[in-house]
Amino acid sequence: MKNVCKECQRPLQGRSDKKFCDDYCRVSYHSKSNRDNLEVVRQINKILKKNRQILQECLQKYGNSIPRKYLEWNSFKFQYYTHLMTYSKKETIKYCYDLGIAEISQSEIKIFRDQCSIYPINQEVSNPSLTV
Ligand SMILES: [Zn+2]
Structure with a gap:
């Protein structure tokens, strides 16, 4: 089976480890895959x-x-958080981001505001104050 260019699907000439016919196809392929990645990030950011x-x-x-x-x-998506x-x-x-939830019971939620500015990230917070 002959190798084909990952971008334009034309058969490749020359070295067997070649993936693209030329720089144009290589750059075009990578910018497209970056775009797809950014789209995923955008969708997740939208949910958050x-x-x-x-x-x-x-x-x-x-x-x-x-x-x-x-x-x-309100269609809050519980599985998405920062x-x-x-x-x-x-x-x-x-x-x-800066607002968070703790599930106190099956039916009750408490909302908190992040204290990143007070507590360093990853440090266990002993007694977070509730937002009022
Ligand atoms: Zn090509």
Whole structure:
């Protein structure tokens, strides 16, 4: 089987380890794959920003303790978050940028504001203050 160019699919001449016919095809191929990667990043950022916006709105409307269903009604995506912080053996806050949630029970959520500016990243926070 003859090797073909990864960009234009034309048969390749010369060395057997060649992947592209020329620089044009090589550059074109790599910029396309960068574009695809950026698109994935963009999609995930969109979900994270939407999550943050939902938290911001809930915080303004209902305060920092809310029923889980409020987030579900707004299509909050629980599996998407930017970072985690643990403040006791079992409680973990999942952040979307600066706003995060702790699932207090199956039906109750508490909203926190990140304290990156106060606590160094990765340091265990012993007693995070609730946002008001
Ligand atoms: Zn080519």
